[in-house]
Amino acid sequence: MNQxxxxxxxxxxxxxxxxxxxxxxxxxxGEGPLGEWFDLIAPEADFGExxxxxxxxxxxxxxxxxxxxxxxLLPSQVRYLFGGxxxxxxxxxxxxxxxxxxxxFGLYGACSTCGEALALxxxxxxxxYADYAAALTSSHFxxxxxxxxFPQGYGNQRPLSATWTVTGSGAxxxxxxxxxxxxxxxxxxRIVDMGARDNMxxxxxxxxxxxxxxxxxxxxxxxxxxDYDKIITGDLGTIGQRILIDLLKEKGFxxxxxxxxxxxxxxxxxxxxxxxxxxxxxxxxxxxxSMILPKIRKGVWKxxxxxxxxxxxxxxxxxxxxxxxxxxHGVILEHC
Amino acid sequence: MNQxxxxxxxxxxxxxxxxxxxxxxxxxxGEGPLGEWFDLIAPEADFGExxxxxxxxxxxxxxxxxxxxxxxLLPSQVRYLFGGxxxxxxxxxxxxxxxxxxxxFGLYGACSTCGEALALxxxxxxxxYADYAAALTSSHFxxxxxxxxFPQGYGNQRPLSATWTVTGSGAxxxxxxxxxxxxxxxxxxRIVDMGARDNMxxxxxxxxxxxxxxxxxxxxxxxxxxDYDKIITGDLGTIGQRILIDLLKEKGFxxxxxxxxxxxxxxxxxxxxxxxxxxxxxxxxxxxxSMILPKIRKGVWKxxxxxxxxxxxxxxxxxxxxxxxxxxHGVILEHC
Numbered sequence: 285m286n287q288x289x290x291x292x293x294x295x296x297x298x299x300x301x302x303x304x305x306x307x308x309x310x311x312x313x314g315e316g317p318l319g320e321w322f323d324l325i326a327p328e329a330d331f332g333e334x335x336x337x338x339x340x341x342x343x344x345x346x347x348x349x350x351x352x353x354x355x356x357l358l359p360s361q362v363r364y365l366f367g368g369x370x371x372x373x374x375x376x377x378x379x380x381x382x383x384x385x386x387x388x389f390g391l392y393g394a395c396s397t398c399g400e401a402l403a404l405x406x407x408x409x410x411x412x413y414a415d416y417a418a419a420l421t422s423s424h425f426x427x428x429x430x431x432x433x434f435p436q437g438y439g440n441q442r443p444l445s446a447t448w449t450v451t452g453s454g455a456x457x458x459x460x461x462x463x464x465x466x467x468x469x470x471x472x473x474r475i476v477d478m479g480a481r482d483n484m485x486x487x488x489x490x491x492x493x494x495x496x497x498x499x500x501x502x503x504x505x506x507x508x509x510x511d512y513d514k515i516i517t518g519d520l521g522t523i524g525q526r527i528l529i530d531l532l533k534e535k536g537f538x539x540x541x542x543x544x545x546x547x548x549x550x551x552x553x554x555x556x557x558x559x560x561x562x563x564x565x566x567x568x569x570x571x572x573x574s575m576i577l578p579k580i581r582k583g584v585w586k587x588x589x590x591x592x593x594x595x596x597x598x599x600x601x602x603x604x605x606x607x608x609x610x611x612x613h614g615v616i617l618e619h620c
Numbered sequence: 621m622n623q624x625x626x627x628x629x630x631x632x633x634x635x636x637x638x639x640x641x642x643x644x645x646x647x648x649x650g651e652g653p654l655g656e657w658f659d660l661i662a663p664e665a666d667f668g669e670x671x672x673x674x675x676x677x678x679x680x681x682x683x684x685x686x687x688x689x690x691x692x693l694l695p696s697q698v699r700y701l702f703g704g705x706x707x708x709x710x711x712x713x714x715x716x717x718x719x720x721x722x723x724x725f726g727l728y729g730a731c732s733t734c735g736e737a738l739a740l741x742x743x744x745x746x747x748x749y750a751d752y753a754a755a756l757t758s759s760h761f762x763x764x765x766x767x768x769x770f771p772q773g774y775g776n777q778r779p780l781s782a783t784w785t786v787t788g789s790g791a792x793x794x795x796x797x798x799x800x801x802x803x804x805x806x807x808x809x810r811i812v813d814m815g816a817r818d819n820m821x822x823x824x825x826x827x828x829x830x831x832x833x834x835x836x837x838x839x840x841x842x843x844x845x846x847d848y849d850k851i852i853t854g855d856l857g858t859i860g861q862r863i864l865i866d867l868l869k870e871k872g873f874x875x876x877x878x879x880x881x882x883x884x885x886x887x888x889x890x891x892x893x894x895x896x897x898x899x900x901x902x903x904x905x906x907x908x909x910s911m912i913l914p915k916i917r918k919g920v921w922k923x924x925x926x927x928x929x930x931x932x933x934x935x936x937x938x939x940x941x942x943x944x945x946x947x948x949h950g951v952i953l954e955h956c
Contacts (some may be wrong), residue, residue: 287748292699292723323699335940363628364808368781372708372767374728378811378945387628387808388947389736390728392710404740411747412623430936431708472700475714496848558946562858565678596726598709600766604671611724 290504293614295469300409301618302402303416303462306350308343310451313562315380316551321574322452323350329426329451336426337375342462343453343566344369344380344422351418351455351573352384355462359384362457363414366401366529368392369422370449370565371431372598374425376422380453386418389405394594395519396473396489397421398569399613402456402590403470408617409458410467422453423564432483447521447547447563449554454569464581464620471501471614478501479481483597487524487547487560491609492594494520495531497591501614502537507540508547513585516576517612518568518592519547521561546571548590568592573619576617583619590615625744626840628807629950635802636745638738638953639752639795641909642686644679646761646787649898649906652887657910658788659686665762665787672762673711679789679902680705680716680758687754687791687909688720691798695720698793699750702737704728705758706785706901707767708934712758716789719951722754730930731855732809733757734790734905735949738926739806740952741794746803751795758789768819768935773902781821783857783883783899784892790905800917800956807837807950813934815943819933821885822944823860823896826929829946830856831867833927837950838873845875849921852912853948854904854928855883857897882907882928904928912953919955926951 289295307322314325324346331339343365352359365384368391369376381388393400401419408417424434428449434440458467476493483489494517502508509515520528525545532539546568547561572590579585593612602608625631643658650661660682667675680703688695699722704727705712717724729736737755744753762772764785770776794803813827819825830853838844843853856864861881868875882904883897908926915921933944 288750337940363624368728370709371934372936373706373730373932375932375934375937375942379937379942382811382813382945385810387810389740389808390947392704392707392726392728404725407744407747407749411743411749413743413747467632472725474721475718478720496878544822564625564924576854596709596711596714598707598711600673600708601711601715604673606715609718611726 293504299466304355305571314521340376340424341380347453347455367420368397396594399592421565423566448558449564450548450567452566477609490610491527497612519563629840631654640691643906643909676712677716683789683791703756704733732930735928742803746939757900757901785896785900788902788906813945826946829864833948855899912921
């Protein structure tokens with residue numbers, strides 16, 4: 285029952301299906317170009333809570349319960365949950381997933397966590413370890429700024445290379461069958477460290493990791509970029525996108541026709557003043573739930589390579605002068 | 621190919637094997653009762669590095685390379701790595717595992733991470749997704765005090781209920797066959813929140829989660845405590861141990877004959893002034909590598925339930941007045 289393909293990918297013999305998804309976002313995301321497609325847009329970014337962290341947990345809880353409800357399941361039918369967020373010690377997830385009482389695998393892959401969670405949930409369902417498994421990730425502008433950058437009260441200036449952390453949570457339920465989207469394979473990513481150190485230019489930190497994972501996916505499955513209708517990264521933004529396309533050209537692949545980035549799609553950067561794009565664990569997750577999966581369900585796109593990207597820094601590692609390595613996990617989604 | 625058993629456990633039809641393990645610790649752990657069994661004891665807790673965080677990464681890197689070497693493998697033969705630590709955004713793991721270039725699933729389950737990593741690595745190998753997978757976790761007294769408590773320079777007093785974070789890293793290589801220890805099943809844990817809020821009494825925060833996972837394991841596999849030679853928790857310490865035994869008695873199971881706690885074993889608390897015991901992701905990992913696995917290999921113990929325990933707090937959640945939920949992941953290890 286060997287399901288390994290190539291150097292680092294898995295090709296499922298019995299592909300699991302994404303049977304439902306949900307997206308919950310804040311008001312800024314609701315005002316963006318994808319506004320009409322989200323399941324729930326909160327009127328205020330605090331989601332009625334006292335702290336940004338609790339707001340993020342509430343958002344996760346809403347997303348998870350909505351996805352489970354759409355799948356017409358009870359929370360107790362979901363056997364395992366794969367979840368994570370950007371905060372230290374995953375507190376958004378710990379408090380956001382507590383209510384459902386589901387056994388939890390806590391994950392951290394920075395903004396790539398949505399890919400990591402989908403990969404592991406798919407691997408779990410495809411192996412017969414669960415009838416239903418869920419993947420859940422989130423980020424919140426308020427909690428992320430506090431975690432990684434400056435207190436918001438400082439009103440610090442953001443350079444044009446900076447991205448805006450998405451306030452949003454996406455949840456997904458996977459099962460052996462059902463619905464019109466299947467996960468045919470995954471390419472878990474390696475850490476790629478090119479020595480970048482600018483935490484206001486995360487696209488540049490993550491693009492080499494995206495390149496590595498996409499390249500490896502094409503090699504492992506013996507494909508060309510044109511074999512995918514779309515190759516969609518998580519949150520490279522406009523600068524990271526240029527770097528990614530250039531890096532892959534150097535390796536012999538031109539993905540300029542197929543490439544799309546969730547961070548570029550989620551905001552109207554001119555009107556919303558978000559600079560290079562959106563970012564965060566929630567960015568790829570809510571764009572997947574609201575826009576990518578519906579297009580695959582309808583067959584507009586037949587095969588998509590979804591590649592959430594993460595920058596592996598903390599404020600401690602940054603302040604100690606460490607580099608910012610990147611990681612990206614690839615998930616192959618197909619219409620069925 | 622249904623491998624689900626009971627409510628939340630997995631019973632492997634083809635159990636993967638733990639083919640090698642390695643433990644790397646600091647000087648205090650080397651002076652403890654398990655000193656002679658560790659693979660490497662650093663003369664200084666800084667491992668020759670400039671910061672506690674880099675020291676922890678170096679420790680991880682040593683542990684991983686030692687385990688891979690003992691398995692007579694090249695790093696490139698390990699297909700996937702499941703790793704984590706206690707630090708915000710897993711920086712010890714990001715920088716500690718970078719060198720091997722192995723696709724990484726970053727995990728966070730507080731001090732339960734060793735169980736989470738072993739569970740996922742086992743699930744991955746048993747499903748035919750990898751020939752070799754590795755599990756890697758660490759903690760460091762210096763980096764953990766900085767992350768969770770007070771700057772060490774304050775010289776703050778620790779109450780007798782407090783545990784001492786172990787400076788140590790454990791690494792494990794899993795494969796479909798080889799060696800004399802197999803992973804027969806896993807019981808991934810749920811978050812259990814009894815409302816405890818004392819970060820100087822982590823044993824009390826985690827004991828209810830350990831109780832929940834052990835109880836569920838016994839129910840799912842239809843076993844009695846006596847069916848295990850040992851039931852070994854990660855880092856409950858002396859206070860948590862009493863609570864766990866009492867809670868399970870209330871549920872009809874007496875584990876007082878089988879129970880052992882890695883946190884109690886690793887230090888001589890009288891002589892080493894460690895109070896309630898050792899703790900941290902590294903605690904369960906290095907006790908497993910140095911003492912538990914060798915006893916199973918030799919057949920001294922035929923079947924062990926290994927249950928690393930985690931307390932899901934961050935300094936932000938703690939300072940915002942949140943509770944400290946617990947989680948525990950169970951792994952069944954058998955002699956073969």
